[in-house]
Structure formats: structure tokens, C-alpha cells
Amino acid sequence: xxxxxxxxxxxxxxxxxxxxxxxxxxxxxxxxxxxxxxxxxxxxxxxxxxxxxxxxxxxxxxxxxxxxxxxxxxxxxxxxxxxxxxxxxxxxxxxxxxxxxxxxxxxxxxxxxxxxxxxxxxxxxxxxxxxxxxxxxxxxxxxxxxxxxxxxxxxxxxxxxxxxxxxxxxxxxxxxxxxxxxxxxxxxxxxxxxxxxxxxxxxxxxxxxxxxxxxxxxxxxxxxxxxxxxxxxxxxxxxxxxxxxxxxxxxxxxxxxxxxxxxxxxxxxxxxxxxxxxxxxxxxxxxxxxxxxxxxxxxxxxxxxxxxxxxxxxxxxxxxxxxxxxxxxxxxxxxxxxxxxxxxxxxxxxxxxxxxxxxxxxxxxxxxxx
Amino acid sequence: xxxxxxxxxxxxxxxxxxxxxxxxxxxxxxxxxxxxxxxxxxxxxxxxxxxxxxxxxxxxxxxxxxxxxxxxxxxxxxxxxxxxxxxxxxxxxxxxxxxxxxxxxxxxxxxxxxxxxxxxxxxxxxxxxxxxxxxxxxxxxxxxxxxxxxxxxxxxxxxxxxxxxxxxxxxxxxxxxxxxxxxxxxxxxxxxxxxxxxxxxxxxxxxxxxxxxxxxxxxxxxxxxxxxxxxxxxxxxxxxxxxxxxxxxxxxxxxxxxxxxxxxxxxxxxxxxxxxxxxxxxxxxxxxxxxxxxxxxxxxxxxxxxxxxxxxxxxxxxxxxxxxxxxxxxxxxxxxxxxxxxxxxxxxxxxxxxxxxxxxxxxxxxxxxxxxxxxxxxxxxxxxxxxxxxxxxxxxxxxxxxxxxxxxxxxxxxxxxxxxxxxxxxxxxxxxxxxxxxxxxxxxxxxxxxxxxxxxxxx
Ligand SMILES: Cc1cc2nc3c(=O)[nH]c(=O)nc-3n(C[C@H](O)[C@H](O)[C@H](O)COP(=O)(O)OP(=O)(O)OC[C@H]3O[C@@H](n4cnc5c(N)ncnc54)[C@H](O)[C@@H]3O)c2cc1C
Ligand code: SF4
Ligand code: SF4
Numbered sequence: 001x002x003x004x005x006x007x008x009x010x011x012x013x014x015x016x017x018x019x020x021x022x023x024x025x026x027x028x029x030x031x032x033x034x035x036x037x038x039x040x041x042x043x044x045x046x047x048x049x050x051x052x053x054x055x056x057x058x059x060x061x062x063x064x065x066x067x068x069x070x071x072x073x074x075x076x077x078x079x080x081x082x083x084x085x086x087x088x089x090x091x092x093x094x095x096x097x098x099x100x101x102x103x104x105x106x107x108x109x110x111x112x113x114x115x116x117x118x119x120x121x122x123x124x125x126x127x128x129x130x131x132x133x134x135x136x137x138x139x140x141x142x143x144x145x146x147x148x149x150x151x152x153x154x155x156x157x158x159x160x161x162x163x164x165x166x167x168x169x170x171x172x173x174x175x176x177x178x179x180x181x182x183x184x185x186x187x188x189x190x191x192x193x194x195x196x197x198x199x200x201x202x203x204x205x206x207x208x209x210x211x212x213x214x215x216x217x218x219x220x221x222x223x224x225x226x227x228x229x230x231x232x233x234x235x236x237x238x239x240x241x242x243x244x245x246x247x248x249x250x251x252x253x254x255x256x257x258x259x260x261x262x263x264x265x266x267x268x269x270x271x272x273x274x275x276x277x278x279x280x281x282x283x284x285x286x287x288x289x290x291x292x293x294x295x296x297x298x299x300x301x302x303x304x305x306x307x308x309x310x311x312x313x314x315x316x317x318x319x320x321x322x323x324x325x326x327x328x329x330x331x332x333x334x335x336x337x338x339x340x341x342x343x344x345x346x347x348x349x350x351x352x353x354x355x356x357x358x359x360x361x362x363x364x365x366x367x368x369x370x
Numbered sequence: 371x372x373x374x375x376x377x378x379x380x381x382x383x384x385x386x387x388x389x390x391x392x393x394x395x396x397x398x399x400x401x402x403x404x405x406x407x408x409x410x411x412x413x414x415x416x417x418x419x420x421x422x423x424x425x426x427x428x429x430x431x432x433x434x435x436x437x438x439x440x441x442x443x444x445x446x447x448x449x450x451x452x453x454x455x456x457x458x459x460x461x462x463x464x465x466x467x468x469x470x471x472x473x474x475x476x477x478x479x480x481x482x483x484x485x486x487x488x489x490x491x492x493x494x495x496x497x498x499x500x501x502x503x504x505x506x507x508x509x510x511x512x513x514x515x516x517x518x519x520x521x522x523x524x525x526x527x528x529x530x531x532x533x534x535x536x537x538x539x540x541x542x543x544x545x546x547x548x549x550x551x552x553x554x555x556x557x558x559x560x561x562x563x564x565x566x567x568x569x570x571x572x573x574x575x576x577x578x579x580x581x582x583x584x585x586x587x588x589x590x591x592x593x594x595x596x597x598x599x600x601x602x603x604x605x606x607x608x609x610x611x612x613x614x615x616x617x618x619x620x621x622x623x624x625x626x627x628x629x630x631x632x633x634x635x636x637x638x639x640x641x642x643x644x645x646x647x648x649x650x651x652x653x654x655x656x657x658x659x660x661x662x663x664x665x666x667x668x669x670x671x672x673x674x675x676x677x678x679x680x681x682x683x684x685x686x687x688x689x690x691x692x693x694x695x696x697x698x699x700x701x702x703x704x705x706x707x708x709x710x711x712x713x714x715x716x717x718x719x720x721x722x723x724x725x726x727x728x729x730x731x732x733x734x735x736x737x738x739x740x741x742x743x744x745x746x747x748x749x750x751x752x753x754x755x756x757x758x759x760x761x762x763x764x765x766x767x768x769x770x771x772x773x774x775x776x777x778x779x780x781x782x783x784x785x786x787x788x789x790x791x792x793x794x795x796x797x798x799x800x801x802x803x804x805x806x807x808x809x810x811x812x813x814x815x816x817x818x819x820x821x822x823x824x825x826x827x828x829x
Contacts, residue, residue, distance in 0.1 A: 020622040020684045023415060023495030026476030035480055038682050060501060061494030063412045063620055067405055070622075205474055205493070213501065 007084060011077045012040040015048065017070055024058040028200045029359045030078070031058075036366060047175035049081035050348075050355035053200040055208030059288040066287075079290035086296065086347040089167035100343030101292055106299040109340065110306075114332030120148070121328040130324040138250040143324045144331060146250075156338045163342040164350050171351060177358055187360035194356045198223060211284035222276030226304065229269025233308070236263035252318055264315065270308035274301045300345035303337045310334075371395050372827035373820075374533055374547035376520040376587055378402060379409030380496075380809055381791025382553035383503035384816025385823065386512045387471055389551070392824035397545070398507070399518040399535055401554075401582045406618075407500065407516060409555050410579035410763060410792070411809065413620040414496030416489040417468075418806035419461040427465065427475045430487040434458055437488075440804055448800025456772055457798055460814045465490055468813070472502030484650055489806040496809075520554065523590045523787075528778055530787045548827035549786040551819045552776070553812070556764035556792040557585025558605065559617065564761075567603040574666035576610050576760045578624075581617035583763075588793055591768050596784075597777045600765040600796025606803050607657020610760030611685045612667060625755050626680040628656060629725070629743050631672030632714055633757070635663040638697065638706035640714065645742035648728065654762075654803050661759040668757040669700055671711075675749040679725055687753035696752045715746040763808065767796040774819035786826040788819035 015034055018024065025031040030051045037044055056075045064070035083101065090096040099105045121130045121143060134142045141149075172182070181187075194200065198220050201208050207217035240259045243249045253259045278301050281294070310330035317326050340346075373389045375382050378400025386398045400407050420437055424430040437458045441449060465475065474493040478486035485491075492499045508514060517538035524532045524544070532546040557563045559581045564572040592598055614623035629649050633656075635641055642659050646652055660668045677687075690696035697707035714736065721730030723745060731744045768776050768789050775783035776794075791812035798811055 016682065017622055017684050019682050021495075021620075023492075023621070025479050026491070026493045032479070038678065057494060057498075061498035063495065063497045064622075065405070068618065069615060214505070 043174045049078040050351045052078040075288040079293040083292040096343040110336040113336040117328045117332040190360035191356035225269045225273030232266030267308045267312045274305035296345040371547045373823045375551045377553035379411035381812030381816040385551040385820035388817045388820030389824040393829040394824040396512045401519040404516045412497040416491045416806040417809040419464040432488045444802035457814045471506045549823035551788045553791045554587040555583035560584040597769040599769040602766040604765040606762040609656040609757040612756035612758040627670045630676040638702045645740045657759040670755045673749040718744045765796040770794045790815035790819040
């Protein structure tokens, strides 16, 4: 891997070529934001890199792409800067390098998490409980008590949120944002819209150039499945909490219960979406790709898939003797996913959205200034 | 084989697509390897076309009269009116036709405003257009050979019989076809040929586009009796940064700083009015002007106060705190440059400075004058960009008729030899240039050539 200073220098070199060319300005926000600048500080580059959605349109359309001597490869260099962002703004940074960006580290960590929960169930709760058949209200909690789920997961989430909050504020400051600007409702609305429709994964109209040069919407579709599947799963969990605490009804819920319906829909969408993304990734052109980002993508997407799949499996076997072990594995994987969030590709949700807010503000100011 | 298309840029692709649609068997040979396919067309940005009203992509109408007036003005009448009006009229459906063949347009944005009414901008630029046409052509069954050069044409009595092709591996083979479309560009990348008209000066030219357009097929046609058109010394050339690569540097090496300061030659003397007219109307004369200076080099000099007013360039400016220091860094004689700048500064009459219009900041009693945007060079640091002539394309080509048939010396049109694009643009552009018109000529004549070639092959 090249030293970080070289990375930013190289990104600046490429941005300077683009800024003199501007042929790609119709593709996405990156070029429109770039055109407002002449020099590219580290903060500018971090911002521009996180605006990029890696649709690759600008790679195939570039008359200076390798083997041309100018060697312009925007999706690749911006992916490198993004991977750098996820690392720089994570705390502690080493976790990002060791766990989020290394297949081996991520896998070992996940196995460790599974082992901890499984060990707890098998050794502390004992084989009788682990391999018993539990049905009716509170069945899950007979295997793993509610406190043993709630306390670690809230602790990990709080920790993750704190890491993200600090990272986000630092990112905002480093990319030249003011705190007061974070109040701009219009910018938030615009950015939210850009996120929910995945505006910049459409390569300026007909989908992105992914996995190959042909225009295709498949990636956007799979990402939508993943994103909305995730939201449904999240909604299901939230609803379950309401039932648990406010209505004092304990899981598992019947199959037609809204919590289960939401969770099932979310789980299936997540599985389809993540599997699709991984399948596309396998076939995708490596030229405009960065190896480190590929690693980040594969680890996070795989973890998401496994979380959804083990969740669905738990649902399927919940009335059998396999429930205990399956649930333990599911909790182990979900725990790993949750803990790794700030060090994984999950970070793209935070930094890309933040960059989109920044873009919305900048464009408003620019329009007002003219 | 029915139709052989020689070349792999916009004109060639438009011909191949049209001939194929008409049912012909088409082989397209492109001299460049696949990553560099598309000739100069891969460096383009926009295309001019006739339209009665504005829409999502253009901000207003561009009617036939205005189009024709613009063309007559820039060519000073050196145009074949019949062919020119044919191009103008048949450009009307370029937007839809190109879209049907995969090209996508971009709505007007910051970078495109000055031409937003008259020209369509390709989303992603010329390489995206070329990619789209290739994808469509391959899907439709056009056969494409990359790294394959047409070396000779075999004619008998003004009829095309076969071409000798040289493949990537160096193999020569003779390919017969019922008709041929020649769309292999001009000879702008052939410095030896340019030397015939420019002498040693041509060694200092920068070729902005593809290194493959060496005019070999053009020469073959002329040698075998095609009637030439256009002044061989005429070319479209702009000022590019002297640090640009010799070939294929494309759009990013051009410099737009000239109207914001002064330009001096090797002797540190000014040689032309930097503020003669609005930049889009003047940028294309600067290549020729610099080509006529000693050693074909010049320096655009500006000061700190105007630095952010022109499009950024890829090479950093050469910077110095004073004029003598700047001269030193450029290898110019410091007293001479100081004299030139002082004389210029004294002659400047500042009015209301406005780079977007022909303002009233000018010089008095200075030769050559600077007619607009004249501001004294007085705010350090001072900056310079070294300039070379950057040649875009040549004007000399083969004469064609309105069926895109190549016309022979005796005035007869060849029955199965067609030409399109840069290689015949000189029929319409005898001199001067209209932004985006190169692609227009190539698209219109490419389609005519494709249609007529298919017909000549019996379709
Ligand atoms: C930097 C730059 C920017 C430009 N911008 C614009 C613009 O915005 N709008 C516009 O209208 N025009 C623009 N032009 C001009 C424009 O490029 C040309 O007018 C147009 O592309 C000509 O198209 P063509 O198909 O005739 O030639 P080209 O696109 O140059 O194609 C010639 C083809 O022939 C091939 N070839 C050459 N010799 C042989 C051989 N012996 N055998 C086989 N193949 C051969 C070449 O490899 C190439 O593929 C620009 C030019 C440059 C250099
Ligand atoms: S990616 Fe290439 S074509 Fe696009 S703006 Fe940059 S240099 Fe120009
Ligand atoms: S890859 Fe797509 S999103 Fe990223 S800079 Fe290029 S065009 Fe924009």
C-alpha cells in the first residue's frame, strides 16, 4: 500500500486533470463539487471521495484512463481515499485495519463472537437448556436471558454511535464544514432524498457501469434490497422492543405478528440484496476497483448476509431442539456486525450521507452567490 | 463483404451503423488498439445541430439561417454552399438518431453554458459517444478489427476493388468489398507531412488528438486520382501548454489564460492582440500565431489578480515575485521583458473591466494593441504558462459530392468510394471553425456514406 501522503497527492493530481477537462460533470455530484475548487486539500479530497458512489461511469468514459499516460482512474483513487476515511475517522484506528479491512481479521473476530455466545449457552446455561425444545412466550430468553442480550447489545450500540459521532464531527470539520451549517433543514432533506433513491448510483440516467462497462441497474436494485431490508429488520427490532417494554409481551411472536412479518420481509430482502451485491462484486471489473475497498465490501456484505440468514434460520427452527444453538450463532454474528460497524463498510452510510449534506449546502450557497 | 469502413471514429461508426441497418455486411477496421479506439472523436465534447426549439438539452432554438450565417462568417465564404446546407439540414435529427444508437446527452451545466443553446453535450464526452456506438455496432453485427491499418487501396478505373490491411501481428492481407467508406481522419499526426508546409517548425507542434491519424489513406486516395480540397497549410490549432505530451493530450492541455494578460515570444515581445475578440471566437487562431513565432514558443503572462478568472489548467504556472525574476525563470532576457511589460502598462486605459463582454479596457498607442480586458500587470506574484501550437486537425482532404462519393480529378464521382469526417471536412470548412461542427460533418456525412455504400453494394 502506498504511503498516505502519496495517496492524497495522487488524488489531487487526478482531480486537477478532471478540473481542466470536466467532461464528466453530468454524471454526478463529485464533478460539480470539484468545479467549485482549484486546489484540493486533504479535506476537499475526503469530501469528494465520499460523494463518489463508485458507479464507474467516469472511468469508462475517460479518454485518459489507463493505458493513457495521464492514467486517470477516478473510481479507484476515490475508493482508496474513502477506505482511508473509514480508517482515519474510526477509533481506535487499529480496529479498522485489523478487523474491518481484513477478511481474516473479520472472520476470526466473528468466530470469536460466535464462540463467546455459544460458550455461554453451552457451558453457563448448560446442554440441557441449549439443546432443549422451548416454546411459547419468552422461549428465546430461556436460552439467553433477556439481560444477556439487552445489556451487551445496548453497550455495543452506544459505543458504536459514540465512535461514529466523534468521527462524523471530525469529518465535518476536516472537510471545511461549520457546526452551524448542520442546522440546514433543506440540505438534510435534499441529502435524505439523494440517499433514499440512491441518486448517484444511476450514472446520470441509465444505471451504473457495473459490474462491467454496460449500463445496468442491477447494483442499484440489490443495494435497495439491502438498504430497505436493513430498515425493515431495524423496524422489526424496534417494534419488538416496544412490545417487550411497553406492552410487556415477550418474543417469540406468532408468525403473523407484525414483528415477525417485518423481520421476515427484511431478512429475505437483506439476503437477496447482499447475495446479489456479492455476486456482482465477484464478476466486476477490477480495473476501476481498489483492493482495500473490495475487502471492506466483502466483509461487511458477507456479515450482513450471515446475520440475515442466521436470523431466518432461527425463525425456521425456533420450535425445535436446534433453536438454542442457532440462536447463539445468530447472536454471535449480529454482535460481530454491530461491533464492527464503525470499522466496516457500514461507515459509508455515515460519511457518504454527510458528504451529501455538505454538497447540498454548498450548492445552495453557490446558487445564492450567483 | 459488402462494405469496408476504414477508420474507427465518429464518422466511421455512423457510416458502419447506417450501412448495417440498411442490411449490408460491414467490416470496420480501426488502426488504434481497443483502449484508444475512436480517433479524435474520443476527445470531443459537443456537437452542433439544427433545432427549432429548446428542450432539456439545449436552451433555445438554432434555426437554419443563423447556422448558415455562422458558418459563412467563420469560413469567410470558403465553403461549398450546397454541401454546407446539406449538413446543416441533415443535422436536425442528430439528437434522436444518436440516442437511438446509445448516445446520451447532458443537460446544460456550469461547464457548458457558452454553447448551451447551439450544441448538444455528450454525457461523459466523446469517449462515451464512441463507446455507445461501438456497443451498438457490435450488437447489430458489424465486425470490428482493432489494431488493423488500411495501408493501400486497390482501384481499377476509379472503382474500389480491395484494400490491403495490416493486422496487429503485422500480417498483410487483401480484403475485397463492394464499397468502401474512408473515414480515417486528417493527417494532423503526421509531422513529416506537415513539414512539407511548415518546415522544421512542425517539429515543435503538439498533436492534441490521436497519434494514428497520419493521413495514409488520404495520401493513397490523392495519389490514385482523388481530387484534393482545402489548403494543405490550413489547420485548426490552439495554444497548448508546452509541457503537454507530444500526442493525445486532448482537451486538458489547452490554456485559456491568454485574454487575461499578455503573450510574448522568445524575444520577450508581444506579437498579437490578446484581447481582439471574445475568447471562444479567437482561441483557435493562437496555434497558428505561435507556429509562426521563433522556435514556435510563446509565454502567456498574467498577474495574481486575474489568476482565478480562467479555467484551471493541469500544469502549474511558473511563478515569480517580479517581472525580471519571471523572465529569468522562463529563460527570457529580463530587461526586454521588463521593457515590454512597462510599455504595455503605460499604454493601458482601464475602464469597466468585464471578461464576459467586449469591455472598454484597452491600450492606446501600442503596437500590437490589446483591444479589451487590458489591465496593467502590476500585482505580484506574476505567473507564466509556456505555449506551443497544439494542432487539432488539418483541412486538406478529398472532394466529395452530396452522395459522399469521392470526386476524381476529372470531376467524375467514384461509384463505390465514399468519404466522411475530417478527411472531407475541407469541402465545408475551407477555413475557420465552429465549435462542435467537426462531429456534425462526420455524423451527417458518415450516415450518407453508410447509406450510399450499402446501396452501391446492392442493398
Ligand atoms: C482535443 C480535441 C477536442 C475536440 N473537440 C471537439 C468537439 O467538442 N466537437 C467537435 O465537433 N469536434 C471536436 N474536435 C474535432 C473532432 O475530433 C473531429 O472533427 C472529429 O472527431 C472527426 O471525426 P472523424 O471520425 O473524421 O475522425 P477521427 O475521430 O479522428 O477518426 C479517425 C479514425 O481513423 C483511424 N485511422 C486512421 N488511419 C487509419 C488507417 N490507415 N486504417 C485504419 N484506421 C485508421 C483512427 O485510428 C481513428 O479511429 C476535437 C478534436 C480534438 C483533438
Ligand atoms: S474522469 Fe477523465 S473524462 Fe472525466 S472529467 Fe476526469 S479527466 Fe475528464
Ligand atoms: S464513479 Fe460515478 S459516482 Fe464516482 S466520481 Fe465517477 S461518475 Fe461520480
